[in-house]
Amino acid sequence: MSQTVLNNIPQLPADALFGIKQRSSRDARDFKVDLGIGAYRDENGRPWVLPSVRSAEKAIHEDPLYNHEYLAINGLPELSIGAAKILFGEESHALKEGRIISVQSISGTGALHIVSKFVAKFLAGRAVYLSEPTWANHKAIFKTQNVKTEAYPYWKSSTKTLDMDGFLGAIKSAPNGSIFLLHACAHNPTGLDPSKEQWPTILDTLASKEHIVIFDSAYQGFASGSLDNDAFAVRLGLEKLAKSCPIFVCQSFAKNFGMYGERVGCFHLVLPQQDANVDISKINRAISSQLSTIIRSEVSNSPAYGAKIVAKILNSPDLTKQWHKDMITMSSRITSMRHALRDKLVELGTPGNWDHIVSQCGMFSYTGLTASMVERLETQHAVYLVSSGRASIAGLNKGNLEHVAKSIDEVVRYCSKDAKF
Amino acid sequence: MDRSKGIRTLGKRFFASIDKIPRAPPDRILGLTEKFNEDRNKKKVNLTVGIYKDAWGQVTTFPSVAKAQRLIDADLVLNTDLSYLPITGCPDYSEHVLNFLFKESCPLSGPKLLKEGRVSFTQTLSGTGALAVASKLLALWVSQTVWLPQPSWSNHRNIFRSNGFTNVKEYPYYKDGRITVEEWLDHLRSAVDKNSKTRDCILLHACCHNPTGLDPTKEQWKQILDTIHELGMIPIIDMAYQGLESGNPPKDAYLLRLCLDESLYKSWPHGLFVCQSFAKNMGLYGERVGSLSVVTPPFQPETKDNVDSQLKQIVRSIYSSPPGYGSRVATMVLSKSFLKMQWYKDVEFMVSRLSQVRKEMHELLEWPSLIDFDRQHGMFYYTGLNPKQINALRNDYSVYMTMDGRISLSGINDCNIEYVCKALKSVTKTI
Ligand SMILES: Cc1ncc(COP(=O)(O)O)c(C=O)c1O
Numbered sequence A: 001m002s003q004t005v006l007n008n009i010p011q012l013p014a015d016a017l018f019g020i021k022q023r024s025s026r027d028a029r030d031f032k033v034d035l036g037i038g039a040y041r042d043e044n045g046r047p048w049v050l051p052s053v054r055s056a057e058k059a060i061h062e063d064p065l066y067n068h069e070y071l072a073i074n075g076l077p078e079l080s081i082g083a084a085k086i087l088f089g090e091e092s093h094a095l096k097e098g099r100i101i102s103v104q105s106i107s108g109t110g111a112l113h114i115v116s117k118f119v120a121k122f123l124a125g126r127a128v129y130l131s132e133p134t135w136a137n138h139k140a141i142f143k144t145q146n147v148k149t150e151a152y153p154y155w156k157s158s159t160k161t162l163d164m165d166g167f168l169g170a171i172k173s174a175p176n177g178s179i180f181l182l183h184a185c186a187h188n189p190t191g192l193d194p195s196k197e198q199w200p201t202i203l204d205t206l207a208s209k210e211h212i213v214i215f216d217s218a219y220q221g222f223a224s225g226s227l228d229n230d231a232f233a234v235r236l237g238l239e240k241l242a243k244s245c246p247i248f249v250c251q252s253f254a255k256n257f258g259m260y261g262e263r264v265g266c267f268h269l270v271l272p273q274q275d276a277n278v279d280i281s282k283i284n285r286a287i288s289s290q291l292s293t294i295i296r297s298e299v300s301n302s303p304a305y306g307a308k309i310v311a312k313i314l315n316s317p318d319l320t321k322q323w324h325k326d327m328i329t330m331s332s333r334i335t336s337m338r339h340a341l342r343d344k345l346v347e348l349g350t351p352g353n354w355d356h357i358v359s360q361c362g363m364f365s366y367t368g369l370t371a372s373m374v375e376r377l378e379t380q381h382a383v384y385l386v387s388s389g390r391a392s393i394a395g396l397n398k399g400n401l402e403h404v405a406k407s408i409d410e411v412v413r414y415c416s417k418d419a420k421f
Numbered sequence B: 001m002d003r004s005k006g007i008r009t010l011g012k013r014f015f016a017s018i019d020k021i022p023r024a025p026p027d028r029i030l031g032l033t034e035k036f037n038e039d040r041n042k043k044k045v046n047l048t049v050g051i052y053k054d055a056w057g058q059v060t061t062f063p064s065v066a067k068a069q070r071l072i073d074a075d076l077v078l079n080t081d082l083s084y085l086p087i088t089g090c091p092d093y094s095e096h097v098l099n100f101l102f103k104e105s106c107p108l109s110g111p112k113l114l115k116e117g118r119v120s121f122t123q124t125l126s127g128t129g130a131l132a133v134a135s136k137l138l139a140l141w142v143s144q145t146v147w148l149p150q151p152s153w154s155n156h157r158n159i160f161r162s163n164g165f166t167n168v169k170e171y172p173y174y175k176d177g178r179i180t181v182e183e184w185l186d187h188l189r190s191a192v193d194k195n196s197k198t199r200d201c202i203l204l205h206a207c208c209h210n211p212t213g214l215d216p217t218k219e220q221w222k223q224i225l226d227t228i229h230e231l232g233m234i235p236i237i238d239m240a241y242q243g244l245e246s247g248n249p250p251k252d253a254y255l256l257r258l259c260l261d262e263s264l265y266k267s268w269p270h271g272l273f274v275c276q277s278f279a280k281n282m283g284l285y286g287e288r289v290g291s292l293s294v295v296t297p298p299f300q301p302e303t304k305d306n307v308d309s310q311l312k313q314i315v316r317s318i319y320s321s322p323p324g325y326g327s328r329v330a331t332m333v334l335s336k337s338f339l340k341m342q343w344y345k346d347v348e349f350m351v352s353r354l355s356q357v358r359k360e361m362h363e364l365l366e367w368p369s370l371i372d373f374d375r376q377h378g379m380f381y382y383t384g385l386n387p388k389q390i391n392a393l394r395n396d397y398s399v400y401m402t403m404d405g406r407i408s409l410s411g412i413n414d415c416n417i418e419y420v421c422k423a424l425k426s427v428t429k430t431i
C-alpha cells in the first residue's frame, strides 16, 4: 500500500540535440564548433537579433497603450491576418473566398500540436505520413496524441537526391484520405526540397488520392531570402488541392524573425471550395470554436510579447522592408558558407562529391557523413553535429570554416580507409 | 474514367467529416468579453475578466515590472539573445521561482526539499500551462480521476478532460454564501476508497477561490488536508492568486506550507503538484509566465529524475519550449532585491484598492458579505444573483458579469461605482 504510484514512471532518454549542447559546453578544448544547433548565428558565431525586431521592440515599449493584458484565445488578429497574407499571398483565392481559419499558436511546434489534437478528435483512424527522414519531433507530436504515423521515402542516400519514385509510390499506395505532412521549404534535416517541376506532380498525385495535406512552414524567407519563393509549394498546394480536401498549415516565426524563444507562430486551416449552397461562415465558426477549446485547455491564450513584435513588423511598411533585408542577410550568409565549405573540400581533394552542400537550402545540410565519422569529428576535432550527419550551416563562419573542412577531410579519409577491411 | 468527377465526389466525402464538426461552446468568460466589446452603451462596465484595473479603469504595468523591462532593454546580454530556452525553461527563472516558492514562501520545510532534490520543476505557460502539463503527466502514469470544487474556474474541467482525465468529479464547496466543508469531506469519505489500487487527484485553490472569493479558514484547511491525506489522494494546488489575499505573496502560500509541514504529513507518497502563475500577482497575464513543481516523496531520487524526463517529453510534443520574454521579466523582478521590494509594494497597493472597492460598495449596497475580510479574498465577489438578474443587468444596464453571479471587483472604480451599485440594487429589488 505504501508503494507509491509515482515509482512506475520510467525514465526517458535525453533529447539528442540537448545532449550535443551539453557535451560541447563541457568540452574543455579551446577551439570548438557547434553545428548541432538549429538557430542562426552571425559571422562571429553569436545569436543575432534582427534590426527589424529591435526597432519593433522599441516602438512597442514606447506605445502608451502597451500593457500585458491577455490576448484572445485565438491570439492576436493583427498577427494571424498578416501571417496568412505573407504565406498565402495577398492574391490568394482561398483568402479572398474566406476559406482560411487562422489562429495564433506556440510557434511551429504548437501549430503542429493543434493539428495532432484536431486529427485525433475529428479525423481519427487516419495515419499521418512523414518523410523519411524528418524533423525528430514530428513523430513525437503525433504519437503523444495516439495518432498513427507512417514514413514515406524522401531521401535517396546513394545519390543524395529526392527519391521521387518512392515518394509518389507511397502517395499512391496510402489509403485514400490519408494525411501527408510536407515541409514547405528547406526540408529538415536534409535541406533538400522538391524542384518547381516536381512539386506539381507531387501535389496532383496527392489530390488524386484525396489526401489531406499538412504543410509545415518553418523557414519561409529564411531559406532563400524571398518570402514568395519559399511559399511556392504552399501556394501551389492551395490551388491544386482547392477542390479536394482541407489543408492544415503550420507556420513558425522562430527562424525568419530570429525569435526562437518567443514562440510565435500560426495555425491555418484551409477549407476546400464549397458548393454555392454551403454556408462557409458557419463552418468557419464551428472550426474556430473547436480550435479555441483546444487552445484554452492547454495554454488559455498565446504569449503576447513576440506576437506583438511580429504583428508590428508585418503591419508597418518600413519595418517590413527592413525585415526583408534582414532575411536576405541571414540567407545570403548561409549560402556563402555553403559555397565556401564545398569549395574548401574540393580544394582539399576530400574523397566524394560535395555539390549537394550547395544545392541544399535552409539552415541544414545533410552531409552524408556516417555516424562513425560524426563521432570522430566530435572526439578528435571538437566539431559537433547530429549523428545523422546533419550539419547546421548557420554555425559556420570565416573563423571556423577551415578547421571544419580539414576535420571533415580527415575523418572521411580515416573512415574510408577503415572501410576497406 | 472521368478523373475530375471522381475527385469531386470523393472530395465531398472527405470534406464531410470536417463539415460535421459541431460548434464548441464559447468560453464562458472570454465569450462575454467579445459581447462586451460589441456593446455600444457608453456606460458599459465589464466585470467579467480577472484582470486588475487601476482606479482609472486602465490595465497598467506594475511599477516593478516596468522597471525590470527597462533594465532588460538596457542589458546587452539579455537583449542580444532570443534563442530557444531549454525545454523545461530558463535555469535562472527556475532558480528564482524555486527560491520564491520553497524558501521564501515555505521557509521551514521548503529548503530541505530543495536540498534533497525532491522538486521537479518546469517553467510553464502560466497557470493554465502548469495544470495542462500536470494533468498530462498524471493521466499518462498515475490517475485519470480528479475532484474539482463545485463551483470552480470554468476552464478546470476543460483542461483535465482535454488532457486525458476520464473522470472529472466534483466536491460540494459552496452553498448560500458559505463554504460547505462538512459536506465536502463527507462526500469524499464516502466516495473515495483509500484501499483502491488507483489514486484520485484533488484540485485545491490555494487562496482567493475562483469564482466565489471564499476560502476555508486555516483550521478548516487542516481538517481538509487530514482527510485528503488519509484517503491517499493526490493534491494539485492551483496557486493563481498568491498575494491577492493579504497583499503579501509569501504569506498567502499558507496552504502549501501546511501541506509541506512534515510534523503533520510525513510525505505525500503519490506526489504533490503545485501549479503557480505570475499572471495576476505580477500583472504578466498575456506573457504566460508560471510554473509546475512536482514534490516527490523522500528517499527516491530516481522518481524525481523520471518525472523530469517525462515532463520534458510532454512539453517537447506540445510546444517545444516556453516563451522567453515574460520569464526574463519575472526573473529580473525576483532576482534584484530592490525590484522585489517594489513588487511586494505593488501587490499590496493592488490589494488595498480592492479592499477599498469592497468598503465603498458596502456603503452603497449594505451587503455585509462584501466586507467579511476573514473569508472573502481576492479579486472576485460572488453576488448570488440569479441568471435572470444577470441578464437584466447586461441587457438593461450593460453591466457584464459571468452567469454564475461573479463580479471582478477590479472593474469597479470611482467613475462607475455608483452606476454599478444602482444597477445591482435595482435588479435585486425588482427581479
Ligand atoms: C521542420 C520543422 N518544423 C517545425 C519546427 C518548429 O519549431 P518552432 O516550434 O520553434 O517554431 C522546426 C524547428 O526546428 C522544424 O525544423
Ligand SMILES: Cc1ncc(COP(=O)(O)O)c(C=O)c1O
Pocket (backbone or CB within 6 Å): A299, A300, B050, B125, B126, B127, B128, B129, B153, B205, B210, B238, B240, B277, B278, B279, B280, B285, B290
Ligand atoms: C483558479 C485559476 N487557476 C488558474 C488560472 C490560470 O490563469 P493563467 O493561465 O493566466 O495563469 C486562473 C485564471 O483565471 C484561475 O482563476
